[in-house]
Amino acid sequence: MNSQPPIGQIRSFDREPGVPVIRNINWGGLRTLYIKEVRRFFKVQLQTIWAPAITTLLFLVIFTVALGSRHAVPVAGQQIPFADFIAPGLIVMGMLQNAFANASFSLLVGKIQGTIVDYLMPPLSTAELLAALVGGAVTRAVLVGLTVWLAMALWPGVHVTPHAPLAILVFGLGGSVFLALLGVLTSIWAEKFDHAAAVTNFVVAPLSLLSGTFYSVDALAPTWHAISHANPFFYVISGFRYGFLGLADSPIWLGALVVLGIDAVLAITCYALLRRGWRLKN
Numbered sequence: 001m002n003s004q005p006p007i008g009q010i011r012s013f014d015r016e017p018g019v020p021v022i023r024n025i026n027w028g029g030l031r032t033l034y035i036k037e038v039r040r041f042f043k044v045q046l047q048t049i050w051a052p053a054i055t056t057l058l059f060l061v062i063f064t065v066a067l068g069s070r071h072a073v074p075v076a077g078q079q080i081p082f083a084d085f086i087a088p089g090l091i092v093m094g095m096l097q098n099a100f101a102n103a104s105f106s107l108l109v110g111k112i113q114g115t116i117v118d119y120l121m122p123p124l125s126t127a128e129l130l131a132a133l134v135g136g137a138v139t140r141a142v143l144v145g146l147t148v149w150l151a152m153a154l155w156p157g158v159h160v161t162p163h164a165p166l167a168i169l170v171f172g173l174g175g176s177v178f179l180a181l182l183g184v185l186t187s188i189w190a191e192k193f194d195h196a197a198a199v200t201n202f203v204v205a206p207l208s209l210l211s212g213t214f215y216s217v218d219a220l221a222p223t224w225h226a227i228s229h230a231n232p233f234f235y236v237i238s239g240f241r242y243g244f245l246g247l248a249d250s251p252i253w254l255g256a257l258v259v260l261g262i263d264a265v266l267a268i269t270c271y272a273l274l275r276r277g278w279r280l281k282n
Helices: 025-041 047-065 084-111 126-154 165-189 191-207 222-231 232-245 252-276
Strands: 074-075 076-082
Touching: 025 047, 025 076, 025 126, 025 252, 047 084, 047 252, 074 232, 076 084, 076 165, 084 165, 084 191, 084 232, 084 252, 126 252, 165 191, 165 232, 165 252, 191 232
Parallel strands: none
Antiparallel strands: 074 076
């Protein structure tokens, strides 16, 4: 019997140029790139997961020892023990910084090493490529957050029992996606590691440290109070802290809208630049 298909049944040679063979979501390719991103940071987990977790715990130890266990912080008219106040902020701050670090490295190292073609040539749509990069970064952020939370749960004098799990998920994942998209945008723009380091040192680090992680914005002067509310990191920290304390420095619904709005704007921007190949196809 003839094993070949009938003549005219398969005519891939006369397909219009640019018409994709995979018309729906390429789940296989998306899963492969996501696993590649996860394995990349997991191979050096001492540096990408455990080291950030230990650094975050050191912040907790230093500030609680320096200020003492009796120090309290006013939040929404109530006095909260400083250790309980600072713990949720440290958890999500570690998540945000590591989401950015992971996403800002992916495309940049490909451009520097000349392997960017490994991201551009596979049969993946722009949305699939972006989803895999962001997914890998968010996974690292979640692992760091879980590690820090578990350590703090075992630390004496610190209470990190979830009060509103939905708020923890919304602001933890929403904030991680925010920094992951910012990292992708940085890796598209940057041409060397110094560029990515500049964004980390002059944008991410100051905004995260001045977001109300270590203090309540209610205690600030009116000018600095207004500046703090213009910082998008503030809404992530405040909403995530609400998930543990049941108290927040700003309305939860407002913070959720701000975070989701920023995520949408950054996602559209990254999608447009990736689709255009800006600074990637030179």
